[in-house]
Amino acid sequence: MADASANKAFPVSWDQFHRDARALAWRLADAGPFEAMVCITRGGLVPAAIICRELGLRLIETVCVASYHDYKNQSELKVMKEIAPSIRAIGDGKGKGVLVVDDLTDTGKTARVVREMLPNAHFATVYAKPAGVPVVDTFVTEVSQDTWIYFPWDMGLAYVEPIAKDHKG
Ligand SMILES: O=P(O)(O)OC[C@H]1O[C@H](OP(=O)(O)OP(=O)(O)O)[C@H](O)[C@@H]1O
Numbered sequence: 023m024a025d026a027s028a029n030k031a032f033p034v035s036w037d038q039f040h041r042d043a044r045a046l047a048w049r050l051a052d053a054g055p056f057e058a059m060v061c062i063t064r065g066g067l068v069p070a071a072i073i074c075r076e077l078g079l080r081l082i083e084t085v086c087v088a089s090y091h092d093y094k095n096q097s098e099l100k101v102m103k104e105i106a107p108s109i110r111a112i113g114d115g116k117g118k119g120v121l122v123v124d125d126l127t128d129t130g131k132t133a134r135v136v137r138e139m140l141p142n143a144h145f146a147t148v149y150a151k152p153a154g155v156p157v158v159d160t161f162v163t164e165v166s167q168d169t170w171i172y173f174p175w176d177m178g179l180a181y182v183e184p185i186a187k188d189h190k191g
Pocket residue numbers: 024062063064065066087088089090091124125126127128129130131132133154
């Protein structure tokens with residue numbers, strides 16, 4: 023579950039995130055053609071900027087979804103902004119030719135809600151946990167369900183105790 027029981031840490035630096043988002047773009051290069059991208063805010067904004075640059079996409083839409091409040095706490099999912107009718111009308115009107123991007127899928131709840139809006143879109147996330155894997159088409163790195171991914175935009179430089187301080191070797 024995506025909650026306080028996620029007790030392993032997977033910290034990601036800006037460099038690592040850029041590399042992983044670019045690796046996702048490589049995997050998506052043959053999955054199109056894509057006419058437009060839908061970015062799931064806010065986490066999807068960062069990989070979206072990298073991927074649309076790599077794939078030459080300039081028609082970018084947002085769907086604004088919030089499901090976590092504070093840290094590791096999942097609450098009721100709220101769709102704060104829907105996908106514009108002009109983007110929903112692309113292709114077969116069900117998402118064909120549309121690339122949906124998010125930073126990660128955890129329980130899969132967010133991706134599932136957006137998939138209901140665009141069932142034939144191609145769903146891509148940089149990271150995925152097992153419960154979310156069936157809901158996305160392409161991702162780069164899978165981590166275990168009990169791992170919390172720490173994104174660079176949520177972190178800052180901080181003092182770390184020397185290993186020897188608590189190490190009883
Ligand atoms: O698969 P799920 O269990 O639904 O979790 C994944 C979603 O949770 C996070 O978004 P969040 O709702 O925290 O909002 P944010 O992107 O604005 O940080 C993350 O960016 C994904 O969108």
